[in-house]
Amino acid sequence: MIDSLLQSSTFLFVLLNPFLMSIYLIDLIQELDFKIFANYLIRGTTISGFVFILFAWFGESIFTQVLQVEFESFMVFGGIIFLILAIRFFFGGSQALGQLRGQPKDIAITIAMPYMIGPGTISASVLAGSRLSPPLSAVTIAFTLSMTALSILFFKWLHDYVKQRDEALIERYIDIAGRTTAMILGTFSIDMILQGIETWIKEF
Template structure:
């Protein structure tokens, strides 16, 4: 049951149904094979990072960074909040600004689309709950389940768009607003969690 809860936590934070909105420009311009290749490469980069944080996350924060995990939660929450605000005022095109140019798309998908404060924080939590091998397996299952769903959404998009483009535009607009609300809510919650941890130290 704990393994299932951890997998669900990671999957919910990855949220392929909303992340696909981040990738709307790539969704519309790349062919299926190129989109799949780029997405899988980005997922592999993200998975490696998540597994590292699951296995040695505490050491990274306490030994290398020499900072409390609460500090990361507060900073990550601020970054998340800025992304949410960009989405509110600019819509899905905001991610193009955050990702930069079209070079190195796999790395740009990995960060900031997949690798974010929420998913890194979840990786550390999963690493605390389970042994390294189980934590890594949970992360890989969650990431590649998300990738599979996004590839199915790409196929659905390519099928529906020529026949009913207004439906796709409506979905992107609605999902973009949901994304902004979701990201903003998670951001504020991360900041408050970090502040509470810091407050309890005194």
């Protein structure tokens, strides 16, 4: 039981990747006050938690029985979304990502999707639900999301602290780390699309 808890929590935490999320939320980290950013992040995390728990409890049957679509289609679409984000960030920086979001009232939702809620994290939630009882899977998801949010808030605090002392240094770091991360995410996106197509072909 403990092994299943640790495996499920670790797998979801790695997929959420607070460092990667911090890079892709860098325009919000740069522009928003700490309290305002924390408010949006907590709301986005809460939305993600409800979605993850839903998939942990009901699994892929949501796709096959309710939506009547293949889960592989969701993987392909998710890969395309992440690929668009990676390309926009690589060529346009954090400002390009800001253009993909709506008005400030929608920021919490756009933090949840596609930054937190995606094919990988939903798959991890389904896996957690298959390994653990419904109450334990919900607790595991809530704990992991809390750790992710706290990590991102720490990066936000660190950014604000360093920026006051050496703004040029933090800007160079963000540009290098962001574009490098964009290449990694772009590669991951292509792989996600190919996996979805490959799995779909094998079923026929």
